[in-house]
Every structure is written in structure tokens, then in C-alpha cells.
Amino acid sequence: MPFGPGLPFTLDFAGFTGAGFSPTPGPGQLNSNDFRFLGFSETTGQTYGATLTTPGDYARGTITGTADPTTAGVYAATTGVAALGTSLVIQPTGAEFGMTGGTVTLRVQYNGAAPIGGFTFDYDGVFRNNADRSTAVTVAYAVQADAAEPTTYSAPIASLGFTTPLTNVGGTAAPWTQVALAEQSISAAINPGDYVFVRFSLIDNGGGGSRDETGFDNIVLTAAGGPVLPTLSIAPATLSAAEGDAGITPYAYAVTRSAAPSDSTVQATITGGPGLVAVDIASVLVDGVPVAGFTLGTPFTVPLTGAATTATVTVNVAGDTTLEPDEAFTVTLSGPSSEYALGSAATATGTVANDDIGTVTAISAIQGSGVASALNGQLVTIEGIVTGDYQN
Known part of the structure; x- marks a missing residue:
């Protein structure tokens, strides 16, 4: 009840x-x-x-x-x-x-x-x-x-x-x-x-x-009645960017508090979605400072001190040239300090869009000679000419 x-x-x-x-x-x-x-x-x-x-x-x-x-x-x-x-x-x-x-x-x-x-x-x-x-x-x-x-x-x-x-x-x-x-x-x-x-x-x-x-x-x-605790939230709810072939692609999230009556902290945890593994995250920063010893699934602290109402969590994704499906990760807030509560927006996601083109595979190799293709279930790149026939 x-x-x-x-x-x-x-x-x-x-x-x-x-x-x-x-x-x-x-x-x-x-x-x-x-x-x-x-x-x-x-x-x-x-x-x-x-x-x-x-x-x-x-x-x-x-x-x-x-x-x-x-x-x-x-x-x-x-x-x-x-x-x-x-x-x-x-x-x-x-x-x-x-x-x-x-x-x-x-x-x-x-x-x-x-x-x-x-x-x-x-x-x-x-x-x-x-x-x-x-x-x-x-x-x-x-x-x-x-x-x-x-x-x-x-x-x-x-x-x-x-x-x-x-x-x-x-x-x-x-x-x-x-x-x-x-x-x-x-x-x-x-x-x-x-x-x-x-x-x-x-x-x-x-x-x-x-x-x-x-x-x-x-x-x-x-x-209890009385004043509602100020809240801590994260935005935007979703971010999507091309992975890149090298270097890093930053995903920046704002952790905000609705009021600043005292210094506050909140825990943030980044978890990998389908296809994303530890090496895909080059680094994580809080207000430009790297999170020491960052690992996927382990919470780290996001502080907001003084009059500051926003802290920036930046997830730097490592670029590569590997042909792969889109990947994803989630940033989740938890454990706010006692003078605060979590807002309704306590979770954000990032989509790492694949921008790699693999070796072109011939249509004949995809078709194969048997009942089923030997490449069934694999991600392949093809090339061809698209034609259209418009009839009045």
C-alpha cells in the first residue's frame, strides 16, 4: 500500500x-x-x-x-x-x-x-x-x-x-x-x-x-509537509554523435540543481549498452577534470559547490575504424547528499553512431551458392546503382 x-x-x-x-x-x-x-x-x-x-x-x-x-x-x-x-x-x-x-x-x-x-x-x-x-x-x-x-x-x-x-x-x-x-x-x-x-x-x-x-x-x-528538497537532474536526456575514425568524440551532460542552499554531491554511474565495452570510453571528465580510475559501472562523484548550479560530465568516446553496429551508454545519477533529492530526469543516454565503411562485399558473395548465405547475420558493405522506374 x-x-x-x-x-x-x-x-x-x-x-x-x-x-x-x-x-x-x-x-x-x-x-x-x-x-x-x-x-x-x-x-x-x-x-x-x-x-x-x-x-x-x-x-x-x-x-x-x-x-x-x-x-x-x-x-x-x-x-x-x-x-x-x-x-x-x-x-x-x-x-x-x-x-x-x-x-x-x-x-x-x-x-x-x-x-x-x-x-x-x-x-x-x-x-x-x-x-x-x-x-x-x-x-x-x-x-x-x-x-x-x-x-x-x-x-x-x-x-x-x-x-x-x-x-x-x-x-x-x-x-x-x-x-x-x-x-x-x-x-x-x-x-x-x-x-x-x-x-x-x-x-x-x-x-x-x-x-x-x-x-x-x-x-x-x-x-512530511513543509518545503520540498531541491533536486539534482541531468540533461539532455539523449545525445547522439558519429564515433569518428580517431581521437575522441565528446558527449557533454549538464548535472544541475534547482537551488544551492549548500554544497552538494551526487553519484554518477556510466554503464555500457549493446556493443560498448570499456576501451570505447577514452576518459570521463567532471568540469574538465578527469575522473581518476574510471571504470564502467563504478559510481564517481559529481560535486556542486558554492553558488554553482551546474556541473558538466563529459564522456569522451574513442574513435576507431572498426565496422560495427551503433553502440550506446547510459549515465545514471544516484545517492544525492542529504539536503537534496533526485529530480525526475536522473538518467541520460548516449548513442555512438557508426560511421565506418568496411571492405565492399560483392553481391555474389552475399548470395552464395547454397540455400542460405554464408554471411547471414554479418554486417557488410555493398555498392551499386539504384534505379527507379516512374510510370505515369
Whole structure:
């Protein structure tokens, strides 16, 4: 489920019955494109979009009344608390979400048309503590263009974490408890199409006896208001030039920023298209300075300092006399510094047009003497006279 300006992501687990997760959820299920679990013995839940509807770790059903399950898994808790209703909770054991901990990650895509400078996040913690054992919950986040699980997250946000009491609350008749956490504003550069990941980490926090059922409810993720971050873009979108027989042919691209409130950097990566290999690129320059150790596919830094709003990236293509099809390359911007976001034009292409003429091949050699030409699939040069017959 996406979020955007005026369209918050909200999830209160109404209708959830612990029936599992699916990319096309049915009654009582949640969307597995939104969730990823790490810490259960059944590992299939570690993949977004997995189908997890068979009774097991991800589909343990509903907890009602004073029922006290001890099997690890995801449950729907009928809490009896008006502000909560039904909540998603985890039942830990020593080996699962217990001594070594576990994580539940929420993934939400930003579908706004313009970059934003952050988001707000709010949720309620939920627990039932019927034994003298504590669970610690921490929350961290990550933002990236890739839908895959991030490799790094922020440090835990202290104001979004909570710890259940070490002393039981009510013994076997322990009620469900709501932890009302305050909404937090988080600064982060978020571009259209980026994914926001919010990771809940649960781990045993000492004590003895059965572990607390612990979870969350009333999740709200909202696009931040306020000023939009300045953007970094590249132009023109396409360039085409004849390769040349020798020397270099320059392809110049302007990397621009919409405003200059502070120094900025952005990463640029050049990748080869069909036919283009490393030796075809003689050099790459940023504002006239060669990029040291340039290689295809490896990002390099484009700085914009002071009042400068434009930097020039020049790709110098080496000329040759080899008869070959047209070649191409792509320049892609990524990783803008924290005060900036990528603009809508973050990719440019270059076409290296072939201008070489090879040895003229006789028509008879092309035709050959067999059913198929021996030169089938090859690029050849021919010569001849074109005639036309115009009849009134």
C-alpha cells in the first residue's frame, strides 16, 4: 500500500484473524508485499510477496480471552481495549524472537509526484505480560529506491521504542496493554517511487517464565509537509554523435540543481549498452577534470559547490575504424547528499553512431551458392546503382 501527500499509510489490523499473509490477501489476511519477518524457524517469511497462509509461524490464528499460546508465531489478538481492537502480536520462544531476537519490517512505497524531505510515523505498542519476563522493542528505518530489503538501517529511534515490564501485570489474567507512543518526524530525502522501510526489532529483555505476546497497532505513516528538497537532474536526456575514425568524440551532460542552499554531491554511474565495452570510453571528465580510475559501472562523484548550479560530465568516446553496429551508454545519477533529492530526469543516454565503411562485399558473395548465405547475420558493405522506374 503506498503513501503520498494527503494520502497517509494507515493500518489498524481490523479484520485480521491471524490467517497469514499473501500478495493478494483474502479474508483475515494481510498483504505480504508490506511485511517481512526474520526470526522464525520457517524462513519463507523473509521474502516480501511470499504466500504464507498455511497454518504455521505466520498464520497462528486469533488469541481471545485469557488464552495463552506458547507456540512461536504471528497472532491476531482480540485485545478488548477500545483504542486497539484487534492487534498484530508476536509470541516469542527462546529460539524464535527470544534470546536472539527477531524483526518485523513494514515496507511502504512513496507515490507522490515530487520529492519530499521526510515522513512522520506513529503507532501503538501492544503487549500482554502474564509472567515475570520482559521484551524490548526498538524501531529503525531506511529509505531507498530498491524494493529489496536494505542492507543498513538508521540507529534505533529511542522515542519509538518500548520495553514491557519485568514484573507480570495481572498473572494468568493479565490484560492487554496499550503503549501510546507519540508521533515522530523523521528527516530523509524521499524521491517518487522510493520505499520507506520501518523495522521493529523484538528481543528478550530478561526475567523468567513465559514470554510476553508483543506487537503493534494503529500504524500511521504520513508524507512530511513543509518545503520540498531541491533536486539534482541531468540533461539532455539523449545525445547522439558519429564515433569518428580517431581521437575522441565528446558527449557533454549538464548535472544541475534547482537551488544551492549548500554544497552538494551526487553519484554518477556510466554503464555500457549493446556493443560498448570499456576501451570505447577514452576518459570521463567532471568540469574538465578527469575522473581518476574510471571504470564502467563504478559510481564517481559529481560535486556542486558554492553558488554553482551546474556541473558538466563529459564522456569522451574513442574513435576507431572498426565496422560495427551503433553502440550506446547510459549515465545514471544516484545517492544525492542529504539536503537534496533526485529530480525526475536522473538518467541520460548516449548513442555512438557508426560511421565506418568496411571492405565492399560483392553481391555474389552475399548470395552464395547454397540455400542460405554464408554471411547471414554479418554486417557488410555493398555498392551499386539504384534505379527507379516512374510510370505515369
